[in-house]
Amino acid sequence: MGKSIRYLDRNTEPMLPPQERNKTFREYALGFSVSMALDEAKRCLFCRDAEKRCIRGCPVNVDIPGFIKKITEGDLVGAYKKIIETDLFPSICGRVCPQERQCEGSCILYYDTVKDRKNKGLPVSIGALEKFVGDFIRVSGIEIEEEKREPTGKKVAVVGAGPAGLSCAYDLLRWGHEVHIYEALPKAGGVMAYGIPPARLDRDLLDWEIERLKKLGAKFFFGYVVGRTVSLKDLLDRYDAVFLSVGAGRGSLGIKGDHLIGVYSAIEVLMRINLMHAKDFPLASTPINLGKRTVIIGGGFTAVDCAISALRLGVETHVVYRRTRETSSARDEEWDHIKEEGAMIHWLTQPIEILGDEKNRVIGVKCIKMQLGEPDESGRPRPVAIPNSEHIIECDSVIFAIGQKPNPIAYEDIQGIELTKWGTIKVDEHFRTNIEGLFAGGDVVNGGDTVVRAISHGRKAAKAIDEYLMKEVRR
Numbered sequence: 001m002g003k004s005i006r007y008l009d010r011n012t013e014p015m016l017p018p019q020e021r022n023k024t025f026r027e028y029a030l031g032f033s034v035s036m037a038l039d040e041a042k043r044c045l046f047c048r049d050a051e052k053r054c055i056r057g058c059p060v061n062v063d064i065p066g067f068i069k070k071i072t073e074g075d076l077v078g079a080y081k082k083i084i085e086t087d088l089f090p091s092i093c094g095r096v097c098p099q100e101r102q103c104e105g106s107c108i109l110y111y112d113t114v115k116d117r118k119n120k121g122l123p124v125s126i127g128a129l130e131k132f133v134g135d136f137i138r139v140s141g142i143e144i145e146e147e148k149r150e151p152t153g154k155k156v157a158v159v160g161a162g163p164a165g166l167s168c169a170y171d172l173l174r175w176g177h178e179v180h181i182y183e184a185l186p187k188a189g190g191v192m193a194y195g196i197p198p199a200r201l202d203r204d205l206l207d208w209e210i211e212r213l214k215k216l217g218a219k220f221f222f223g224y225v226v227g228r229t230v231s232l233k234d235l236l237d238r239y240d241a242v243f244l245s246v247g248a249g250r251g252s253l254g255i256k257g258d259h260l261i262g263v264y265s266a267i268e269v270l271m272r273i274n275l276m277h278a279k280d281f282p283l284a285s286t287p288i289n290l291g292k293r294t295v296i297i298g299g300g301f302t303a304v305d306c307a308i309s310a311l312r313l314g315v316e317t318h319v320v321y322r323r324t325r326e327t328s329s330a331r332d333e334e335w336d337h338i339k340e341e342g343a344m345i346h347w348l349t350q351p352i353e354i355l356g357d358e359k360n361r362v363i364g365v366k367c368i369k370m371q372l373g374e375p376d377e378s379g380r381p382r383p384v385a386i387p388n389s390e391h392i393i394e395c396d397s398v399i400f401a402i403g404q405k406p407n408p409i410a411y412e413d414i415q416g417i418e419l420t421k422w423g424t425i426k427v428d429e430h431f432r433t434n435i436e437g438l439f440a441g442g443d444v445v446n447g448g449d450t451v452v453r454a455i456s457h458g459r460k461a462a463k464a465i466d467e468y469l470m471k472e473v474r475r
């Protein structure tokens with residue numbers, strides 16, 4: 001008898017219950033047990049045309065059926081090796097990738113690519129399986145040998161230790177180059193360290209990944225703000241090539257009342273909570289005072305992460321977004337999670353003014369209801385205001401989780417560097433800027449995307465840098 005197709009009996013990861021998890025920054029998605037992982041792996045049909053389905057859905061084209069097959073064979077080291085051929089950080093991507101829009105969104109159990117039909121069944125839990133494999137290797141103590149080429153004598157500076165910079169450094173180190181990583185903050189990881197709350201991404205595993213890089217020979221220089229502590233021009237003179245991966249961490253505010261006391265940018269809030277340990281203080285004395293009620297403006301990952309954090313500080317949390325859930329860029333399941341934990345989400349609601357008292361302290365946000373109109377240039381329906389629907393949400397603080405853009409400090413001293421009209425760095429298909437020896441990738445190039453996309457940029461740029469450095473040597 002042939003294998004029956006298990007469309008619907010997908011294993012779901014156990015979770016801490018909402019009433020428990022909104023009191024702790026501990027990870028709430030608890031991961032598959034061995035038996036759950038084996039059972040879930042067996043749901044995969046190992047489609048012959050997987051490269052047109054899940055593999056294509058993954059921005060770094062992980063050989064998904066390949067690693068799942070290894071799980072079914074009980075070869076977790078083999079599964080891990082298969083994943084890291086393209087995705088350096090399985091434990092991280094398994095946790096934070098929006099899989100429903102990527103690999104899982106094109107799984108044949110869910111999406112019939114032939115008949116173009118969605119919701120046929122439930123996709124294989126690819127993200128949870130990837131996380132399982134990564135976590136297994138991390139806690140097993142098994143050392144995975146990294147192949148390393150002979151030293152080339154070439155030196156590369158990486159500016160910014162986020163996923164783009166770290167993955168670029170990884171390949172360059174394996175190919176025998178010396179890599180120095182300059183990071184403004186006291187910790188490596190970029191958004192993975194200062195932005196995403198530990199409730200979604202445990203810091204132990206991030207530290208483990210950084211250790212992997214250090215073992216390969218990466219040298220970190222923390223507290224170096226390139227453009228201030230050291231100039232980019234200086235790095236270009238001292239190194240054979242420079243990779244710029246400074247992200248897009250500059251928040252922009254910009255509505256009436258944004259000067260009031262109690263208005264914060266999302267990055268400021270997340271940094272204070274994650275790097276200044278605000279979560280370890282009693283509420284009244286945290287290094288961030290959100291008061292009793294906060295309004296978060298935005299509809300992406302950043303807004304959701306601010307909500308996760310505010311809820312855990314015991315603050316009544318409202319999220320205001322001018323579009324709908326379907327058009328938001330955050331993960332579907334994260335909206336469910338924060339809602340279960342008590343966040344109030346106001347869809348199709350546009351803030352128009354922040355209101356303050358006579359002492360300039362925030363007392364509320366004036367909003368207007370929206371409805372969907374004609375599509376804009378990106379094809380998404382444009383929200384339009386509903387007349388006479390103004391209303392006020394009372395609050396003690398406001399967090400802006402919108403309008404992230406690159407901070408030019410690192411490269412503003414470089415005369416003639418080409419930027420796009422959005423202020424991101426312009427690169428060619430090899431991630432080369434118009435400045436000799438200067439490459440760039442990640443959010444500083446795409447204006448804000450995903451961890452896995454940053455990894456993909458970092459690795460492609462590493463290949464281009466290697467070719468650039470070795471041109472003469474290999475000729």
Ligand code: FAD
Pocket residue numbers: 096097098159160161162163164165182183184185189190191192195196224225226227245246247248249270301302303305407409410441442443444448449450451452454
């Ligand atoms: P970053 O991660 O931003 O790293 C840039 C690094 O450069 C930082 O460490 C910064 O301190 C450093 N730097 C900046 N300027 C300088 C300078 N002048 N000198 C030296 N160092 C400098 N994506 C997902 O896939 N899943 C998620 O769940 C998710 N959640 C997110 C939550 C938040 C709050 C945010 C803001 C983004 C989230 N994203 C998520 C998007 C994702 O994190 C980014 O796309 C990704 O981190 C970009 O990587 P990067 O390496 O380009 O930049």
